[in-house]
Amino acid sequence: MMPMPEMKTLLQSRGKEVEAFLATCLDNRPLPPRLKESMLYSLQAGGKRLRPVLCMSCAALCGLAPEKVLPFASAIEMIHTYSLIHDDLPAMDDDDLRRGKPSNHKAFDEATAILAGDGLLTDAFVIMCRTPLAPDAVLKAVAELALAAGSSGMVGGQEWDMIYTGRPGIGLEELRSMQAMKTGALLRASCVCGALLAKADDAAVRAISDFGASLGLAFQIADDILDVVADTATLGKPAGSDATQGKNTYPSLLGLEKSRKLAREQAENARAALAAFTGVEADFLRALADYTVNRAA
Numbered sequence: 001m002m003p004m005p006e007m008k009t010l011l012q013s014r015g016k017e018v019e020a021f022l023a024t025c026l027d028n029r030p031l032p033p034r035l036k037e038s039m040l041y042s043l044q045a046g047g048k049r050l051r052p053v054l055c056m057s058c059a060a061l062c063g064l065a066p067e068k069v070l071p072f073a074s075a076i077e078m079i080h081t082y083s084l085i086h087d088d089l090p091a092m093d094d095d096d097l098r099r100g101k102p103s104n105h106k107a108f109d110e111a112t113a114i115l116a117g118d119g120l121l122t123d124a125f126v127i128m129c130r131t132p133l134a135p136d137a138v139l140k141a142v143a144e145l146a147l148a149a150g151s152s153g154m155v156g157g158q159e160w161d162m163i164y165t166g167r168p169g170i171g172l173e174e175l176r177s178m179q180a181m182k183t184g185a186l187l188r189a190s191c192v193c194g195a196l197l198a199k200a201d202d203a204a205v206r207a208i209s210d211f212g213a214s215l216g217l218a219f220q221i222a223d224d225i226l227d228v229v230a231d232t233a234t235l236g237k238p239a240g241s242d243a244t245q246g247k248n249t250y251p252s253l254l255g256l257e258k259s260r261k262l263a264r265e266q267a268e269n270a271r272a273a274l275a276a277f278t279g280v281e282a283d284f285l286r287a288l289a290d291y292t293v294n295r296a297a
Contacts, residue, residue, distance in 0.1 A: 007287035015049035038116040051190040058194030061281040072131040078124035082117040141193040148189030157182025166246035184216030211273035218266035222296035224249040263293040
């Protein structure tokens with residue numbers, strides 16, 4: 001059992017490695033200066049870097065040094081960042097704040113924000129493909145991530161989110177399916193890609209996939225709860241925006257206490273998925289699952 005302070009220290013340490021890589025990922029490229037500024041504005045806006053850290057840690061869990069997957073892991077953060085830029089646009093969630101700063105389209109303009117997101121998404125695949133590992137492992141991981149980020153994953157989930165917003169009668173299974181695509185798919189793929197890059201066996205990949213799926217659900221439920229109970233300064237984005245926009249969330253369907261109970265159950269499922277793994281990396285990932293839901297306790 002890894003103590004929470006130790007888990008946070010490792011999370012921050014690996015997050016800083018990712019940030020150092022991201023700070024230079026656009027160097028020596030013939031980008032229009034304003035586009036580069038817009039891309040870096042959102043890419044360097046902070047955050048826990050959870051997705052790349054999951055990729056690095058799951059690779060380490062399977063015997064590959066985490067720094068070996070740093071380019072691939074950082075590319076996952078580029079894809080996540082692009083999705084946040086586009087989610088904030090007036091045509092989507094129309095949010096003015098992200099991570100405590102004006103959203104990209106507020107700091108620049110809508111056209112530049114769209115292009116910044118496009119650039120981050122596309123450039124991410126360049127960086128992934130240059131990961132200096134076995135080409136067959138990289139190819140499998142790229143395909144896994146593309147599925148998670150695309151129309152049957154994150155993009156499709158965002159479309160369902162817009163369809164469901166303001167619509168009464170949305171049930172728990174519809175919400176769960178939508179969130180599994182919009183948020184859960186990229187979190188799960190971050191874990192699985194680490195295992196694939198490490199050439200883990202099928203049993204390990206399945207266990208890590210189960211861990212990532214449960215972690216993704218726990219994370220989303222906690223996010224839904226925080227939108228209700230936290231303030232704007234804590235969230236870094238407008239508090240209560242889910243209710244204002246008429247979004248269907250776990251608290252709106254289940255209430256806060258049942259949502260907290262479900263989040264704890266999913267965190268326990270994530271921990272249980274790693275039962276066959278031992279060592280520091282397994283302890284870190286199990287502690288991370290607990291931390292995911294404790295922030296909304």
